[in-house]
Amino acid sequence: GAVxxxxxxxxxxxxxxxxxxxxxxxxxxxTTMFWYRxxxxxxxxxxxxxxxxxxxxxxxxxxKDKFLINxxxxxxxxxxxxxxxxxxxxxYICSALAGVLQQAEAFFGQGTRLTVV
Amino acid sequence: GQQVMQIxxxxxVQEGEDFTxxxxxxxxxxxxxxxxxxxxxxPVFLIxxxxxxxxxxxxxxxxxxxxxxxxxxLHITATxxxxxxxxxxxxxxxxxxxxxxxxxxxSVSS
Numbered sequence: 001g002a003v004x005x006x007x008x009x010x011x012x013x014x015x016x017x018x019x020x021x022x023x024x025x026x027x028x029x030x031t032t033m034f035w036y037r038x039x040x041x042x043x044x045x046x047x048x049x050x051x052x053x054x055x056x057x058x059x060x061x062x063x064k065d066k067f068l069i070n071x072x073x074x075x076x077x078x079x080x081x082x083x084x085x086x087x088x089x090x091x092y093i094c095s096a097l098a099g100v101l102q103q104a105e106a107f108f109g110q111g112t113r114l115t116v117v
Numbered sequence: 118g119q120q121v122m123q124i125x126x127x128x129x130v131q132e133g134e135d136f137t138x139x140x141x142x143x144x145x146x147x148x149x150x151x152x153x154x155x156x157x158x159x160p161v162f163l164i165x166x167x168x169x170x171x172x173x174x175x176x177x178x179x180x181x182x183x184x185x186x187x188x189x190x191l192h193i194t195a196t197x198x199x200x201x202x203x204x205x206x207x208x209x210x211x212x213x214x215x216x217x218x219x220x221x222x223x224s225v226s227s
Contacts, residue, residue: 034214043205043219044160093159095215106150106207106215111159 002028002098006109013084013116021079021112023094029074030096034106035067038091047092050077084116119144121208123218130225136193138221140206149182149189149208150215160205163191196225 003026013019023033031052036044048069049057056069068080077096081088093111120143130136140149148167152160164173166182166189173180179192189208193200203222207215 032212036217044217046214046216049214097212105162105165107162108152108160 002026002096002105002107004030004094004096004107004109006094006112008112009110010113011115013114015085015116016083018080018082019084019114021081021092021094021114023077023079023096023109025075025096025098025107028096028098030077030098031074033071033077033094033096035069035077035079036093036095038093038111044093047079052077081114084114086116089114089116119208119210119216121206121216121218123206123221125221126219127222128224130196130223132198132225132227133195136196136200136223138191138204138206138223140189140191140208140218142187142208142216144210145186146208147186147211149186149206151180151189151191152205152207152217153202154205154220155202163204193223196223198225198227201225 005024005026007022033050035047037047038044046059047062050069050071052071052074058064071077091111091113094109095106122141124139150165151163154160164180169186170184171182177194181190203220205217205220207217209215
């Protein structure tokens, strides 16, 4: 199947700093990528939809100025957590759609475990 | 907005017993997908169902998509310890983000 690479897999940062997470589709082009967040023992919650060449669409309750999304090419979307705080510590995971619209399959990156200290 | 409900939240079985998790959507879905996540891992795609009433099998796993395309189930026959993990259903409408259910965490004792 299609491969989505997410980097870094783990990051520890100090409170107040910013962290950038990259999501790459390695063997296909993805006009749309999605960013999810997963807290311990909870499900994946959609944060935003990233569209190549346009602004991301954020879900209700997700601060767009805090979680900056850039989808500058058909194979790369980035999520920057700005001025991170301990409550932002979570598992962040991206996915990209591959295939025909109606039957597109979502491929996930390996996820990034962010710890803010 | 679209919601996907999944039950039960937790299920413990003895090895060899069967297991079923159910998924219901508040809206008609274009397709439904199932994922398995092991502790510490990321979700791994299991299968996608597209057609109304569709049934697909993968060895001991049987997946069903309801006639109205609003519900689905995953049934595991004769569970094994390797089946442990959290099973998520996720549905969407064409081209939109997958909305995940809360997942069913399966534990299996030998």
